[in-house]
Amino acid sequence: MLFRSVTELNLLGIDFEEWYHPELVQPHIKDDKKKPQVFNGIDKILDWLHKNDTFATFFTVGEILEANPEILDKIIESGHEIAFHTMHHKKLDITTKEEFSQQIQDFARITNKRSKGFRAPTFSLNRNTSWSLDILVENNYVYDSSIVPAKTRLYGIPDADTKPYKISSEAIGKNRSDANLLEFPLMVTRFFGKKIPAGGGFYLRFLPLGTIENTIKKYEIEGKPATFYIHSWELTPEYMPVVPLPLSDRFITYHNLHKALSKMDSLVKKFEFTSFERYIKNQT
16 A cells, blocks of 8 residues: 555544553552543543544553443444554563463454554564564554654654554564555654654653644645544543652653643644544545
């Protein structure tokens, strides 16, 4: 498949996970303290999308749907898409091939095989975990969105393409014409000379809105979609308790948390966003 320019269309993924799932929070929460509550914000998120006439893909942690099957119905009935974010938000680096394969089967059972896409927790798809791509293909997955073409403390493939490309386990950063899986890398930008992520999460909350808007415009000029993500707990901060964390981890997790929804709202009002499967269909 060749991608033609659809310059006004960008991609919105919502990483639907609980407050205790983030990588920097997990080590500080005991299992008996993991009381789910972010899932209660699903109606608020769906209402926000509806008001903005915007469709999104929900990259969802499977255990949430297993405990609350009505969430899947609400997402699908509202016209959005479901995608795989593992069953328990466990990084690929500490997951075996057998575990990953079983998780895909479990997620397929829960969602009636609706998922066509995947995003690795903490963007943990790298050259050591590229085996996961082969398993996705074996299970008829169509796309992945786990590559961040910039290096951060936790993740990143800095030499990866910034436009959508065909990805394989042998070449995770560059187009492989014979590959069977599409990759939608997250948007990146240059900030004071350094290439950094700019398509969601902490960077959405940290970067000036004008910087993000200018980056989207640059992507549009270059004829490639800006791929965004935002966490469910960023859209519903009222369900995100403040956990005592080391200073740097606390900054990354909670900085401008109350501004995430308003900034994303400004972006979806100014630019056209859609879900991943809709975008792919628009290319054919």
